[in-house]
Amino acid sequence: MSAPVYTRVALIGLGLIASSMFWAMKRGGLAGEVTGFAKSGASRETARRIGLCDRVCDSVAEAVADADLVVLCVPVGAMGAVAKEIAPHLKVGATVTDVGSVKRDVIDTVGPHLPEGVHFVPAHPLAGTEHSGPESGFAELFDNRWCLLVPVEDSDPDAVAKLRALWEGMGANVDEMDADHHDLVLAVTSHTPHLIAYTMVGVADDLRRVTDSEVIKYSAAGFRDFTRIAASDPTMWRDVFLTNKDATLEILGRFTEELFALQRAIRTGDGEHLHEYFTRTREIRRGIIEAGQDTAAPNFGREAPKA
Amino acid sequence: MSAPVYTRVALIGLGLIASSMFWAMKRGGLAGEVTGFAKSGASRETARRIGLCDRVCDSVAEAVADADLVVLCVPVGAMGAVAKEIAPHLKVGATVTDVGSVKRDVIDTVGPHLPEGVHFVPAHPLAGTEHSGPESGFAELFDNRWCLLVPVEDSDPDAVAKLRALWEGMGANVDEMDADHHDLVLAVTSHTPHLIAYTMVGVADDLRRVTDSEVIKYSAAGFRDFTRIAASDPTMWRDVFLTNKDATLEILGRFTEELFALQRAIRTGDGEHLHEYFTRTREIRRGIIEAGQDTAAPNFGREAPKA
Structure with missing residues (x-):
């Protein structure tokens, strides 16, 4: 040492x-x-x-x-x-x-x-x-x-x-x-994803009152990954959004723009647009695994929890 | 046997x-x-x-x-x-x-x-x-x-x-x-979360051209969890959205409504609203772990990938 x-x-x-x-x-x-x-x-x-x-x-x-x-x-x-x-x-x-x-x-x-x-x-x-x-x-x-x-x-x-x-x-x-570049990059890789996860979990929470515990019971179909992120410290995250307001709002703006385009593709039945979009995003995952920033094991390699 | x-x-x-x-x-x-x-x-x-x-x-x-x-x-x-x-x-x-x-x-x-x-x-x-x-x-x-x-x-x-x-x-x-209830529950627990993850990863992909590989390099800050979901089979997911159109669009509508409310809270500096929202969503994670549908281990218990 x-x-x-x-x-x-x-x-x-x-x-x-x-x-x-x-x-x-x-x-x-x-x-x-x-x-x-x-x-x-x-x-x-x-x-x-x-x-x-x-x-x-x-x-x-x-x-x-x-x-x-x-x-x-x-x-x-x-x-x-x-x-x-x-x-x-x-x-x-x-x-x-x-x-x-x-x-x-x-x-x-x-x-x-x-x-x-x-x-x-x-x-x-x-x-x-x-x-x-x-x-x-x-x-x-x-x-x-x-x-x-x-x-x-x-x-x-x-x-x-x-x-x-x-x-x-x-x-x-x-x-x-430099600070401004940092704040923009983090708005993409962290701040906006957190806000979106919080939002999705909030929506499910509202609906839970309708569907009882089904949202929790059937969460393995995708939703549970969002809940991990949305379980992060509330004070820390409140401060992040209040202090990185401009960059977060900018990325959020791009996000809703893209979401509306996909929503429109669903509404009009434009399967080609959806397929092309979903194929492109698959590549990014590969990049992250190759960069050593995540595991390639299915479901992050988590064990099936015991009954 | x-x-x-x-x-x-x-x-x-x-x-x-x-x-x-x-x-x-x-x-x-x-x-x-x-x-x-x-x-x-x-x-x-x-x-x-x-x-x-x-x-x-x-x-x-x-x-x-x-x-x-x-x-x-x-x-x-x-x-x-x-x-x-x-x-x-x-x-x-x-x-x-x-x-x-x-x-x-x-x-x-x-x-x-x-x-x-x-x-x-x-x-x-x-x-x-x-x-x-x-x-x-x-x-x-x-x-x-x-x-x-x-x-x-x-x-x-x-x-x-x-x-x-x-x-x-x-x-x-x-x-x-029954079928209609199934399609609504799945729109909440699976279909909408997948669409949102695809969208966020697509936004990051656009920005990658600006920020080079930074989005991938710094993905551990939250983004990488989205990329796992957005790496799922494109044909399967195209068909899901085309065939569960109504329920997905309904939940998406609620999602954007909530997102706009949070966006407004960020813009106006309403920290109380954000903190209250983020505290509520934390509870749901607990429910999922107690229901045996995910691990309580930090970061899903994944190993730090080796350099």
Whole structure:
């Protein structure tokens, strides 16, 4: 095991991403000491009970004191307030980063609070599950997943390089990207798909009152995959949509345009259009499997649940 | 092992469902002899090579001759033509069933072709994967999944009971339902989700020309789940939408209504509405896991693909 990348790391917010980072840093010996803080007393207690963080602090000031790296792992809508709160307690030369799913908004709300002499390197690991909270993390979450670094104009190259080393040490592949491009790409690959899944599950929920439990009982026909995505953390996702409004609305606009075209093909019985469309989309799946971002096993290789 | 349910079974069409039925019938000793026919010579050859069916026939007439049960496993749009072709060769007292995803249309197009003395018991196993063709089948596909029987007005109760025994022997739970209700429930749990997934993947495909391979590379953020569904067989799905037009368009209408309401909440910054909506949908996931129709493991328990 090589020397730690950072002597002291502070995790602010102790949900799925922070807890996975802790276990991944421990696995790789990447940090000397990891402190942690969560606003909720219950989360801090859980963290202490399961050994999450070397030291769980009862104030954010205590957690960031003397930290070389501070990682903001709170919902995007809370980033600005947390940045303001930690600012007076940051060590000169420290790096502040985050794991938010939206980057322009985080840069605009966090950046202005950070004092001279503190580096700011926004980041976004593209990894997660439908679970949340301090007990949902695991060391392998970032293995072979992408982490996007979104350096700001005056990000120090050494600070960027060090953060890259941390993410690579936690198993991730690292790319750099500018904030607006990030927000558009994520609107396509993540934000709009989540909104659509939430919508479809909401529709089914309304109908459930009509069809009793049939929607749940017969979900294996396709619907259940939507429910996994739509089970993600509500606060996190509310903030994503509120802060990546423009890109999400743009992609949603394209989505409804295409949906209306397919709807029209169904109404007019245009089988050729449907067949051509469905053939094209099949190719993309192949690309994702070849890129190592999913399994080729049928149904994601999940076991048939026992009766 | 008990006595076979049927002495001779004929599978017409040799894709995912038919091949899984063959292996499941073998596993359970449910059929004396299973014959098979596929329109494509290549599929028949593959079937012979991998030992799919006890006897692969080069004509549909030969396959159904003397069969006690004939299972139509072709796309819904081809059911009527196949029924017409097999009709003169059916044994008196035989049962004809199918595995189509739409039931009203199959009843309307198949029923009129079947001669006196032949029983018709439409069915629909709610199981599948994104793979297709004779090599995609496996014996466990129906384990703990639902199979819906949709008896027509004059379906013989003994014929229905026998078909139920076959499906139960292949591992499925069996329910009975009328055709119109079936088509509406499936429009919610399967047809509309598939159309939406196809649409989202199509939008991403358009954008890929702008963002190069980023959509694929960064798909783990949610998008990849949609691509699995959108990789399903194009011909099968074209036929589903063309033949379950009314119910699909009705559910699509509700979907766009809800989507517009969420879109409006994003535009106006109504975080409360979004949070409330996302909290409600989370419950449904819990119901599906408790009903034994999916795994509670994060990300469906899939392994991180190796680099």
